Amino acid sequence: MSNTPIDSCAINNEGVLIDICAFNDCHEQNVKRCRKCNRPFCIMHCNHYSPNFCKECFANLTIIADKFKRQFDHIADNGQKYTSVEERTRFYLDGPDWPFINPWIETLSDDELKILWVFHHHIMRTIEHENDTRNIEKNRRLRETPVAKLITGTVTKTKSVTKVVQPETPESMRAKWKKQGIPDAVIDMMVAAMKT
Ligand SMILES: [Zn+2]
Numbered sequence: 434m435s436n437t438p439i440d441s442c443a444i445n446n447e448g449v450l451i452d453i454c455a456f457n458d459c460h461e462q463n464v465k466r467c468r469k470c471n472r473p474f475c476i477m478h479c480n481h482y483s484p485n486f487c488k489e490c491f492a493n494l495t496i497i498a499d500k501f502k503r504q505f506d507h508i509a510d511n512g513q514k515y516t517s518v519e520e521r522t523r524f525y526l527d528g529p530d531w532p533f534i535n536p537w538i539e540t541l542s543d544d545e546l547k548i549l550w551v552f553h554h555h556i557m558r559t560i561e562h563e564n565d566t567r568n569i570e571k572n573r574r575l576r577e578t579p580v581a582k583l584i585t586g587t588v589t590k591t592k593s594v595t596k597v598v599q600p601e602t603p604e605s606m607r608a609k610w611k612k613q614g615i616p617d618a619v620i621d622m623m624v625a626a627m628k629t
């Protein structure tokens with residue numbers, strides 16, 4: 434435990450030395466002492482992870498997410514054995530401040546241990562509840578988001594085209610043959626043949 438800094442004490446109206454918050458010229462008198470460094474701190478300057486520590490202690494905490502693969506053996510309906518591999522994540526705490534927590538827990542009295550157990554258990558349940566609520570909400574939003582569906586199968590398309598066919602007349606045939614470069618004498622013969 435480090436020494437209490439001078440600026441974390443003040444003399445009140447009755448001339449009694451009292452603790453004041455040691456952080457950022459705070460001077461709040463409603464304080465408790467940090468379980469690690471013994472400095473007094475107020476509710477505004479308590480630790481992010483635990484209200485038992487001041488805001489500067491226990492700051493070097495790291496959560497490590499360690500991904501690993503796990504293999505599972507299965508027996509199929511036909512008796513064949515097959516394996517599947519699933520990726521899992523293991524979380525653990527790390528950082529220079531983390532090892533401090535174990536010796537601190539060992540120094541707690543039975544009552545303190547019980548109180549902290551109830552306290553952290555309550556926090557844990559509240560966090561779990563909040564996490565579940567958020568997951569349910571996230572899944573609900575995902576279900577409601579319209580997504581493109583993949584349709585497999587045969588799609589038959591019917592295409593209807595209307596074609597107007599003019600009946601050929603000797604004049605239309607004559608024009609067509611003329612375009613093809615057939616001599617007039619031959620066209621005359623062909624038209625004559627059409628009429629018979
Ligand atoms: Zn403060």
Ligand SMILES: [Zn+2]
Pocket residue numbers: 467468469470471472486487488489490
């Ligand atoms: Zn501290």
